[in-house]
Amino acid sequence: MKIDVNRMLRKSLLELMPYQSARQEFVNEGRKMILLDANENPFETPVNRYPDPLQTEVKKAIAAIKNVEIDQLYLSNGSDEFISQIIMGCCEPGEDQIMIVPPTFGMYKVAATLHGVGVREVPLTSTFQLDVEAILQAADQKTKLLFIPTPNNPTGNSFDPYDLKTLVENFKGFVVIDEAYVEFAEAPSVLSWLHEHSNLIVCQTFSKAQGMAGARLGMAFADKKLISFLNRIKAPYNINSLTLDVALQKLKEQNIVQAQVAVILKERLRLEGVLQNLSWVETCFPSDANFLLIRVDDSSHRYKQLISKGIVVRNSSKNVGCENTLRISLGTPEENNTLIEVLSTLEN
Ligand SMILES: Cc1ncc(COP(=O)(O)O)c(C=O)c1O
Numbered sequence: 323m324k325i326d327v328n329r330m331l332r333k334s335l336l337e338l339m340p341y342q343s344a345r346q347e348f349v350n351e352g353r354k355m356i357l358l359d360a361n362e363n364p365f366e367t368p369v370n371r372y373p374d375p376l377q378t379e380v381k382k383a384i385a386a387i388k389n390v391e392i393d394q395l396y397l398s399n400g401s402d403e404f405i406s407q408i409i410m411g412c413c414e415p416g417e418d419q420i421m422i423v424p425p426t427f428g429m430y431k432v433a434a435t436l437h438g439v440g441v442r443e444v445p446l447t448s449t450f451q452l453d454v455e456a457i458l459q460a461a462d463q464k465t466k467l468l469f470i471p472t473p474n475n476p477t478g479n480s481f482d483p484y485d486l487k488t489l490v491e492n493f494k495g496f497v498v499i500d501e502a503y504v505e506f507a508e509a510p511s512v513l514s515w516l517h518e519h520s521n522l523i524v525c526q527t528f529s530k531a532q533g534m535a536g537a538r539l540g541m542a543f544a545d546k547k548l549i550s551f552l553n554r555i556k557a558p559y560n561i562n563s564l565t566l567d568v569a570l571q572k573l574k575e576q577n578i579v580q581a582q583v584a585v586i587l588k589e590r591l592r593l594e595g596v597l598q599n600l601s602w603v604e605t606c607f608p609s610d611a612n613f614l615l616i617r618v619d620d621s622s623h624r625y626k627q628l629i630s631k632g633i634v635v636r637n638s639s640k641n642v643g644c645e646n647t648l649r650i651s652l653g654t655p656e657e658n659n660t661l662i663e664v665l666s667t668l669e670n
Contacts, residue, residue, distance in 0.1 A: 323490065323491055323492065323493070323494070323520075324494075324519070324520050325494070325496075325517055325520050325527065325547050326470050327520055327547040327548050327551075328520075328547060328551075329497060329612070330412055330466060330548065330553055331411055331413060332412065332413070332414055332493060332661070333413055335410075335551075335554075335555055336551070338554065340553075340554040340555070342560040343372070343559070344359040344360040344372075344376065344377045344390075344499070345359070345360065345372065345374070346376075346581075347359070352591060355399050357371065358405075358643055360372055360670055362395075368460045368563065368564070368567075369562075369563050369564065372558075372559050372564070373559050373561060373562055373563040373566055374512075374566070375396065375419075375548055375558045375559055376553065377397050377561050377566060378392070379570065380397065380561075380566050380569050380570055380573070381395050381397065382523050382574045383569075383570060384541060384573065385574070387573065388511065388513060388541075388543070388567065389435055389513070390516065393468055393546045393547055393550070394516065394543055394544065394548055394549060394554065395541060395542070395543055396541070396542040396556075397539065397540070397541060397542075397560075397561050397562050398410070398537065398539075398540040398541075398560065398561075399538045399539075399540070399561060400527065400529060400538040400540045401500065401502060401525050401526075401527045401529070401540035401605060402429050402433075402517050402540070402541065402579065403538075403560065404496075404525055404540050404542045404552075405429050405430060405433045405469075405581060406433040406436070407552060407555065407556060408467065408498065408501060408523065408552070409430075409433050409434050409437050409439055409467065410437050410498070410543070410555070411469065411551060411552060411555050412466040412467055412495075413434070413437065413439040413466050414498065415437055415438030416438055416464045418439060418440070418464045418465070419434075419439060419440035419441060419442050419464055419465050419466070420434045420439060420440075420441055420442070420465070420466065420467040420468070421427060421441075421442045421443075421457065421460065421461060421465050421467070421468045421469070422441060422442075422444075422468075422471060423443075423446055423452060423453075423457065423468075423469075423470060424443050424445050424446070424509050424641065424642040424643070425445075425450075425474075425476055425477055425638075425641035425642050425644050426469070426474065426475070426578075426641075427445065427469075427470060427471045427474075427475045427476075428498065429652075441462070441601050441643075442460055444457045444460050444466060444550040444630050445643065446474075446582050447479070447641065448643070450474065450477040450479050450607070451479075451481060451482060452470070452481050452482070452483065452485045452486075452489070453623045454485050454488050455488060456491060457493070457567070458489070458492055458493065459484075459523040460520075460569070461493060461494065463494065464632075465494075466495045466496065467495055467496050467497075467498055468493050468495060468496070468497045468499060469498045469500065469660070470486065470491065470497065470499070470500065470657070471500035471501075471503075472486065472488070472497075472499060472501065472507075472509075473503040473504070473506065473507050473609070473611040474611075474636040475502065475503070475611070475613075476613075476615055476636070476641055476647070476649045477607060477615055477644070478607055478608070478611045478613055478614060478615050478649075479607065479608055479609065479610055480507050480508070480509050480609060480610040483509055483512070485551075485553065486499065486512060487515070487667075490515060490519050490522050491519070492523065493521065494521075495521065496521050496522075496523050496544075496548075497519075497521055497522055497523070498524075498525060499522065499524050499525075500525050501522070501524055501526045501527070502526065502527045502529070502530055502533075503523065503530055503610070503611035503612060504526060505530070505531035505532075505583050505609040506530075506531060506583060506586065506587065506610060506611050506612050507611070508610060511524065511526075512524060513543055516543060516544070516545075520545040520547075520548075520601060522544070523542055523543070523544040523548070524542070524543045524544070525540060525541065525542045525543070526540070526541045526543075526571060527537045527539070527540045527541070527597050528540070528572065529666045531579055531582070531583050531586075531612070532572055532579055533539060533572070533579065534565075534568060534569065534572060537564070537565040537568050537569070538565060539561065539565050539569050542634045545592040550551065553559045553648075566649050573670065579611070585655065586612050586652050587607030589655060589658050590609060590612070590614065590650045590652055591656055592602050592658065593614060593650070593652065593661070593662070594606055594609070594614060596665065596666075597614065597616055598600050600665060600666075600668075600670045602618055602624065602668065602670055603618055604616075604618060604619065604646075605617040611649045612651060613649050613650060614649070614652070614653050615638065615644070615648070615649050616647060616648050616651050616660050617644075617646055618646055618647070618648060618651065619646070620646065621637050621638075621639045621645075621646040621648055622637065622639075622648060624648060624668065625637045627649060627668050628664065628668075631664045631667075633660070633661055633664055635649065635651075635658055636649040636650075637650075
């Protein structure tokens, strides 16, 4: 859907005069300058200077890989920061709402609540798919954002691309398709839909397949007007220099990432086979991510048993429709060997 992007943004923020960081006030034409503009310590270390506020070098590298333009790309301190910023930027506290599709990633609701923004919930169907009609019916002009993680966390499945397309074509606010686990999925990213839909936002992260959870780096791809707005409302130096260096290196090592993803997918198949044969596991849900969701006889009991054997999984039972479930991330083949050994010793 084509929307008037500026109409979806908070008026008071559209008019905001952004903080101008020192390094944005002149154009460096490649000359070596003496930097006396930002009250830094002048003695050189890898981090004595403020980082590039617009992260141009890393964005160029990402844009080339993802086949987008750099002004369609926003970088955040993890996707978590982007989720918070987009809610803050679009939703008037006490007036607007976001929409989520539980069971879903928990941060959407937390971030909305922190910003004083309401949350409408339209649960997934019993097979963990999107209830497209109910979503469209539950939305009104105050529903500014619809968050859809695919593959979904905590269920692990991808949503039907036809349903995603129907929502992007018909939802009158922004549709945020959160592709945190896209590298593990069979279906391709929906990034190619961007040029037709100014209401589509795609976010991805360096925290999962890219192996950089500790560095905190998220990517959001969207209409250029929205990206420019996000750049104006962000903290000036939201991505630190160390993270930018590690990301540049990581982008050059995508062959290693792909090899690791291949191992994880093989391990997923192996662990699935084991879990399906355990009598106390009722269901092992199909996964398109780097974790498996299982329904068991008694999730608290099994969780505690695993803890006592030195293995930490996630008890996901508090999520709507996920009673008595555990979410198990895939480890290294050695870690999975230990998990499988432990699983076989737990009584029926
Ligand atoms: C669907 C989904 N989106 C976003 C995130 C957070 O990503 P980041 O580490 O980039 O903040 C997670 C983390 O678990 C997630 O499951």
